[in-house]
Amino acid sequence: MEDMLFYDRLQFAFTIxxxxxxxxxxxxxxxxIVYFKGKYLLNKIEKYNDAAKFFMKIFxxxxxxxxxxxxxxxFQFGTNWAKYSELTGGIIGQTLxxxxxxxxxxxxxxxxxxxxxEKLMGQKLHFLTGFLVFLGSWASGWFILSTNAWxxxxxxxxxxxxxxxxxxxxxxxFSNPWLLPAFLHNQLASVVTSSFVVASIGAFYILRNKxxxxxxxxxxxxxxxxxxxxxxxxxxxGDWNAKNVAKYQPASFAAxxxxxxxxxxxxxxxxxGQPNMVEKKLDNKIAVPNILSFLTYQExxxxxxxxxxxxxxxxxxxxxxxxxxxHIMVGLGTIFIGVMALALFxxxxxxxxxxxxxxxxxxxxxxxxxxxxxxxxxxAELGRQPYLVYGLLRTSEGISPTVSSGNTLFTxxxxxxxxxxxxxxFLVLVGKTINEGPKHKTH
Amino acid sequence: MEIFWYLSxxxxxxxxxxxxxxxxxxxxxxxxxxKEEKDKEVIAKSAGLFWDSNEVWxxxxxxxxxxxxxxxxxxxxxxxxxPLIIVLWLIIFRAIGLEFRSQFKFQMWKDxxxxxxxxxxxxxxxxxGIALGNVVxxxxxxxxxxxxxxxxxxxxxxxxxxxxxxxxxKTPGVIxxxxxxIGLISVVTLxxxxxxxxxxxxxxxxxxxxxxxxxxxxxVLAALTIFSLLIWQTVNPNCFDNFSEKPYLILxxxxxxxxxxxxxxxxxxxxxxxxxxLSTLLIVGGITxxxxxxxxxxxPSINTINEPLTIYNTATSEYGLSVALNWGIxxxxxxxxxxxxxxxxxxxxxxxxxxxx
Numbered sequence: 001m002e003d004m005l006f007y008d009r010l011q012f013a014f015t016i017x018x019x020x021x022x023x024x025x026x027x028x029x030x031x032x033i034v035y036f037k038g039k040y041l042l043n044k045i046e047k048y049n050d051a052a053k054f055f056m057k058i059f060x061x062x063x064x065x066x067x068x069x070x071x072x073x074x075f076q077f078g079t080n081w082a083k084y085s086e087l088t089g090g091i092i093g094q095t096l097x098x099x100x101x102x103x104x105x106x107x108x109x110x111x112x113x114x115x116x117x118e119k120l121m122g123q124k125l126h127f128l129t130g131f132l133v134f135l136g137s138w139a140s141g142w143f144i145l146s147t148n149a150w151x152x153x154x155x156x157x158x159x160x161x162x163x164x165x166x167x168x169x170x171x172x173x174f175s176n177p178w179l180l181p182a183f184l185h186n187q188l189a190s191v192v193t194s195s196f197v198v199a200s201i202g203a204f205y206i207l208r209n210k211x212x213x214x215x216x217x218x219x220x221x222x223x224x225x226x227x228x229x230x231x232x233x234x235x236x237x238g239d240w241n242a243k244n245v246a247k248y249q250p251a252s253f254a255a256x257x258x259x260x261x262x263x264x265x266x267x268x269x270x271x272x273g274q275p276n277m278v279e280k281k282l283d284n285k286i287a288v289p290n291i292l293s294f295l296t297y298q299e300x301x302x303x304x305x306x307x308x309x310x311x312x313x314x315x316x317x318x319x320x321x322x323x324x325x326x327h328i329m330v331g332l333g334t335i336f337i338g339v340m341a342l343a344l345f346x347x348x349x350x351x352x353x354x355x356x357x358x359x360x361x362x363x364x365x366x367x368x369x370x371x372x373x374x375x376x377x378x379x380a381e382l383g384r385q386p387y388l389v390y391g392l393l394r395t396s397e398g399i400s401p402t403v404s405s406g407n408t409l410f411t412x413x414x415x416x417x418x419x420x421x422x423x424x425x426f427l428v429l430v431g432k433t434i435n436e437g438p439k440h441k442t443h
Numbered sequence: 444m445e446i447f448w449y450l451s452x453x454x455x456x457x458x459x460x461x462x463x464x465x466x467x468x469x470x471x472x473x474x475x476x477x478k479e480e481k482d483k484e485v486i487a488k489s490a491g492l493f494w495d496s497n498e499v500w501x502x503x504x505x506x507x508x509x510x511x512x513x514x515x516x517x518x519x520x521x522x523x524x525x526p527l528i529i530v531l532w533l534i535i536f537r538a539i540g541l542e543f544r545s546q547f548k549f550q551m552w553k554d555x556x557x558x559x560x561x562x563x564x565x566x567x568x569x570x571x572g573i574a575l576g577n578v579v580x581x582x583x584x585x586x587x588x589x590x591x592x593x594x595x596x597x598x599x600x601x602x603x604x605x606x607x608x609x610x611x612x613k614t615p616g617v618i619x620x621x622x623x624x625i626g627l628i629s630v631v632t633l634x635x636x637x638x639x640x641x642x643x644x645x646x647x648x649x650x651x652x653x654x655x656x657x658x659x660x661x662x663v664l665a666a667l668t669i670f671s672l673l674i675w676q677t678v679n680p681n682c683f684d685n686f687s688e689k690p691y692l693i694l695x696x697x698x699x700x701x702x703x704x705x706x707x708x709x710x711x712x713x714x715x716x717x718x719x720x721l722s723t724l725l726i727v728g729g730i731t732x733x734x735x736x737x738x739x740x741x742x743p744s745i746n747t748i749n750e751p752l753t754i755y756n757t758a759t760s761e762y763g764l765s766v767a768l769n770w771g772i773x774x775x776x777x778x779x780x781x782x783x784x785x786x787x788x789x790x791x792x793x794x795x796x797x798x799x800x
Contacts, residue, residue, distance in 0.1 A: 064542050067495055068535045072528075074505050078520025079527055082598070085520070089513020090759030094767055097506030100499065101774035108496040109781040116492070117788055166760035400521035402586065402600035411528045418532055425539060429546055 003405035005396050008080045011412040013381075015072050017374055018419045022066035024373045027141055027187060028194030029059050030134035032225060037127045047217060047438075052130065054214075054438035055198070056114055059133075061429050063111060065422065072415070074100075080408065084388055084398030088165045091157055092147045095173060099143035106136030138187060145183040146173055152380065153178040153248050154389050165389070178244055182380075185237035188229045189376060192336060193369040195226035199343075200366040201434055203359040211437040216353055219362070223347055227340035234333055239295065245383065246296050249390060251310040252383035255319045256326040257292060258282050259306035266290035267304035272327075275320045280307070316385040325378035332372040339365060444764040445739075445754045448511035451771065452504055453734055459500035460571070460726050461636075465719075466490040466497060467571075468637015470537065470564020471630065473557065476656065482647040483557060484545070489644040489793050490560075491541040496785065498534070503778075510767055514597055514757035515741050522582060522599040523574070526617045530570050536563040565630065572629025576622030577601070579733055580610045580678050581743030581751065588614075596749040597757070610678045615745070621678050624671050631664045632729065635706065636722040643715045646794045654710050657718065661706045664725075668703065679743060682736045692735045699728025 033052050040048035074096065077085045085093075110132040118126045150157075156172025157165045167173075199222025205215030246253045258270045260280045269292040273285035293302040307315055316322050339361060346352040352359075384390055388398045469490040477483045509516045520527060540560030544553050582599045585592035594600075604616035612619070638653040638660075675682050686692050702724030709718050737743065742752040750756065758764065 061542075064495065064538060067498065068538045071498070071502060071534060072531045074502060074509075075520065075527060075531055077509065078516045079524050080521070082517035082521035084517075085509065086514050086517035086597075089509050089516055090763045093506065093510030093513055093516075093759070094763065097503070097510040097767070098770055098774070100503040100506035101770070101778065104499045104502055105496070105778055105781055108499050109785050112492060112496060113785065113788060120788060160760075164759075167763040167766065170766040400517075400524070402594055402598050403521050403524045404600075407524055411525075414528070414532060418535060422535070422539065425543060429543070432546065 004399055004403070004408065007405050007408040007412060008399045008403075009395070011080060011408055011415065012076060014412065015069065015076065015415055015419075016377075018423070019066065019069040019073055020374060020377060021370060022062045022069065023137070023140070024190040024193050024370065025197060026059055026062045026066060027137045028190035028192070028229075029055055029062070029197070030130075030137045031191055032194055032198055032221065033059065034127075034130050034134045035221070035225075037130045041123060041127055047213060050438040051214065051217060051221075053118070054433075056111075056130070057433050058197075058430060060111060060115060061426065061433065063107070065426055067108070069419070069422070080400055080403065081388075081398050082400035082402075084393070087163060087393065087398075088389060090164065090166045091173070092150060094167065094170070095143045095147040095150070099140055099147075103136045103139035103143060106139065107133055108136075110136065141187055141190070142183055145186060146176065146179050148380070149173075149176045149178040149182055151389050152182075152384055153244075154392060159392075165393075178248065181237055181240040181244055185233060185241050185376075188233045188237060189369075189373050191225060191229035192233055193373055195222045195229055196336075196362075196366050196369045198222035199226055200363050203363040204434070205437065206353055207356070207359050207363065211439055214438050219352065219359075220347060223340055223343045223352070223362075226336070227344050230333065230336040230340055234337065238330075238333070243296060246304070249383060250305055251307070251314045252316055252322070254305060254307045254310065255316050256322050256379055256383055257304075258323045258327075259292075259304060261308050262303065262306035265301040265303060266294075267292040267296075267302075267306075269295065270327075275323050277319065313386065316382055318382055318385065322379060322382040322385075325375040325382060329372050329375040329379060332368050332375075336365075336369065336372070444761060444768075445511075445758045447768070448507065448758075448764055449739075449754045451775075452507050452511065453731065455500055455504040455507060457727050457730050459497070459504055460730060461723050462497035462500060463494065464568075464633050464636050464726055465640035466494045466537075466637070467564045467568045468633040468635065469640055470561050470637070471568060471634045472637050472641060472653070472656075474561025474565060476649055476652070477647075479648065480550075480553075482649055483553070485645045485647050485794055486641055487541060487544055487557065487560060489641060491544075492789065492793070494538060494541055496781075498538075507771075511759060511764060512741070512754065512757040513759055515752050518584075518597045518599065518752060518757070519742060522601055523577070523617065524600065525603055526570060526574065526601075530567065533563040533567045533570070536560075537567060568630045568633040569626040572626035573618060573622040575629065575730075575733060576625030577617060578742060579625070579675070579682070579737065580615065580619075580621060581745045583614050583746055584742070584744040584751070585746070585749040587746040587748050590748065592748060597752060613745070621674060624667065624674070628664065628667050628671060628729070631660050631667065632722070632725050635660050635664065636719075636726060639715075639719040639722045643719045644793050646792055654718075657706060657709045661703065661709070665703055668699075679736075681743075685736055685738060695728055695731040695735050697728070698724050699732055702728055 033055050036048050036052035036055065040052065110129040113121070114126065114129040114133055117129065121129070150173060153176060155176050156167060156169035158168040159165055198218050202215045202218030202220070202222055205211045206219065245256070257267075258273060258275055259267055260282065266289065268287040268289045270282060270285060270287045273282035273287070276283045290300045293304055294300050296302070296304065307319070343352055343358060343362060346355055346358060386394055386396070388395045469486060473483065473486050477486050536559045540556040540563065544556035544560070582601055584599050585596045586594045586599055602616045604618040605612050605614055608619045609615065610619045610621035635657050638657050641647060642650050642653055702721045705721040705724070706718065712718055739753045739755060740751045741754060741757060744751045
C-alpha cells in the first residue's frame with residue numbers, strides 16, 4: 001500500500017514536471033507572438049512579422065510536446081488515481097472537460113492556420129488566428145488552475161452518503177478565492193519564462209554576431225516584458241497567493257516559511273536556513289525579525305502559528321522539500337528582477353548590446369525561470385499534502401485500488417525512458433530552429 | 444440527462460475515430476504501400492497537418508466521460524491500466540513520427556520516423572479494436588474468485604492476457620481470440636478509411652492502386668464481420684436483445700452494411716469523397732451498433748455476483764449533468780465552427796496547397 005502510493009505520486013510528479021516545461025513556455029510566448037504580430041500590423045516593419053513567425057515555430061514544437069505529454073496527465077487521473085476520480089469526477093471533471101472543449105480545440109485548430117495560412121488569410125486574419133491561439137492557451141491555464149484551486153480550497157460541493165463529492169454550485173468553481181491570484185501568478189510566471197527565452201535567444205544572436213537585427217529586437221522585447229512580468233509575479237500576485245496560503249492552509253504556510261516554533265509576537269522571515277527535522281529547527285539560519293507578520297498581515301506584532309501548533313497528520317509530509325521549493329522560487333524571482341532591471345538600465349543607456357558579461361548572463365539564465373515555475377508548483381502541491389482535496393480527502397485515499405505497485409513502477413520507468421528521448425529530440429529541434437534563425441526560409 | 448451525455452460522448456468518440464481514424468489508416472497504408480519518397484512525404488503530410496486537431500476529440504471524449512460518468516472512468520482506466528498506458532506511448536510515437544520526419548533532410552532520419560508513425564498507427568488501430576472487443580465481452584468486475592469479490596464491485600484489473608487466450612475464461616485478459624478479431628476488424632476498417640483519405644487529399648502515385656487495395660481489404664472485412672457476428676453471441680449472449688426489443692436500432696447495423704456494400708463499388712466511383720463517406724459509415728455504424736447492443740450497459744460483468752456498469756450507476760449528480768449542458772452546447776457549437784473553418788481553409792489536395800512560406 002505504501003509502495004503503491006509512493007509510485008503513483010512519483011509517476012504523477014515526474015510526468016507533470018516534464019509536461020509543465022512546455023505549456024509554461026507556450027502560454028507566455030503566445031502573448032509575445034501576439035505583441036510582435038500586432039506591432040507589425042501597426043508599423044509594417046517586416047522584422048516584427050518575421051519574429052512572430054519565428055517564435056510560432058518554436059511555439060509549435062513546444063505545443064506538440066505539450067499535447068503528447070498532456071494526454072497522459074488526463075489519463076492518469078483514471079489510471080492511477082481511480083478512487084479520487086470516482087469520488088470527485090463530478091466536480092473536477094467539469095473543469096477538465098471544459099479545458100478540452102474550450103481551449104485545446106481553439107489552440108490546435110488555429111495554430112495550424114497561423115503556421116500555414118498567412119498568404120491564404122491576409123494579415124489581419126493572420127493576427128486574429130495568433131490571438132485565438134493565445135486565448136486558447138490562457139483559457140487552458142484558467143481551467144487547469146480552477147481544477148487545482150478546487151483541490152487547494154474546495155468550494156461549491158456536497159458530500160453524499162456514499163462519500164462522493166458532487167457539484168452544488170457551478171459558478172463557485174470560478175469565483176473560488178484561490179483561483180484568481182493563482183491564475184494571474186501562474187500566467188505571469190509563464191510570461192517570465194518566455195521573456196527570458198526570447199531575451200536569451202536575442203543575446204545568443206548578438207554574441208554570435210549573427211542575425212544581429214533580430215538579436216537586438218528579441219533582447220529588447222524580452223528585457224522589457226521580463227522586467228514587468230517578474231515584478232508582477234512578486235507583487236501583487238505572489239504576495240496575494242502567500243496571504244491565501246496563510247489564510248486557508250496555515251499548516252502549509254508554517255512549513256513553507258520554515259517556522260518550527262510559534263513566536264510570541266511577530267514572526268521573522270527566513271532568508272536562508274536548512275530544516276533540521278530531527279531537532280525541529282532551522283540550521284544556519286539568516287532571518288529578519290517581524291517581517292513575515294508585516295508582509296502577511298501588515299501588522300508587525302501579529303502572531304503566526306508555527307508547525308508546533310499543528311498535529312503531525314495535518315502537516316505536509318515532506319517539509320524540507322516544500323521549504324526548499326518555496327525558497328528557491330522566491331530567491332530566483334528576486335534574482336530575475338535584479339538582472340532584468342540592470343539590463344533595462346543599460347538598454348536605456350544604450351550599452352546593453354555591447355555589454356558582454358550581462359549578455360552571457362542573460363543567455364545562460366534561461367533554465368532558471370523554468371526551475372522557478374516548477375518549484376512554485378511544487379510549493380503548491382507539496383503544501384497541499386497530505387491531502388488531495390485540502391482538509392477533506394487524503395492523498396492515500398485517492399489511488400487506484402486495483403493497480404499494483406509493480407505495474408506503476410513499470411510504467412514509470414517507461415515514461416522516464418520515453419521522456420528522455422522526447423527531451424533530446426526537443427532540444428535538437430529547438431536548437432536547429434534557433435540556429436537557422438528568423439531569416440531562414442524553408443518549404 | 445444520462446442519456447444525453449451518453450449520446451454526446453458517443454458522438455465525440457465517433458468523430459474521433461472518423462478523424463483520427465484516417466490518421467491511423469494513413470499510417471498503416473504508409474507503412475506497407477508507400478515506396479517513393481514523394482508519396483511518403485505527401486501521405487505523411489495528409490495526416491501530419493491534422494493529427495493534433497483530431498486528437499483533441501479524444502481529449503474531449505475523455506474529459507466528458509470523466510465529468511459525466513466518473514465511476515466508469517475510474518473503473519475502466521484503472522482496470523485497463525497497462526493497455527491504456529501503452530496506448531499513450533504509441534500516441535507519443537505516432538505524433539513525434541509525424542512531426543519530426545521532415546525536420547532533417549537525410550533519408551535515414553525520415554525512415555526512422557516513418558516507421559515510428561506507421562508501426563504505432565497500426566498498433567493503435569489494433570489496440571482500439573481490442574478495447575472495443577473488451578467492452579463488448581465484459582470483464583470480471585469486482586475481481587471475483589471462487590465466488591468472492593476481491594475489490595469493490597465496480598473495480599477490476601485486467602492482465603494483458605490470460606493463458607487460455609479465451610474470452611470464455613472466468614478471468615479473461617485484454618487480448619484473447621475474440622478481441623483480436625475485433626482488433627483486426629478495426630485495423631482493416633481504418634486502413635480502408637486511411638486509403639480513402641489519401642485518395643481524397645493527395646495526388647500520390649499510388650492512388651489508383653489504393654482503390655484495388657480498398658476493394659481487397661473490403662472482402663477481408665466482410666469475411667471478418669460475418670465471422671465475428673457468428674461468435675459474438677457466444678461471447679455476449681445478450682448482444683442481440685436490444686435489437687429485437689427496439690427494432691429501430693437496426694438502423695445502426697444498416698449504416699455499417701451500407702458502407703460495406705458501397706465500398707465494393709470503389710473502383711467505379713468518380714468522386715474521391717464518396718469512398719471516404721462510405722468508410723465513414725463503416726466506422727459510425729460499427730461503433731454505434733456495438734454501443735447499441737450494450738445500452739444502457741457501459742461495461743458488462745462476466746460474473747453473476749456483480750452488476751454491470753451502466754450509465755445510471757456510474758453517473759454523477761443530476762445537477763452536475765444539467766449544469767454541464769449549458770457549457771456543453773456552447774462548446775459543441777464552437778467545435779463544429781472551428782471544424783468548418785479549418786476544413787474550408789485547408790480543403791483540397793495537399794499537393795496543390797500553398798503553405799505561404
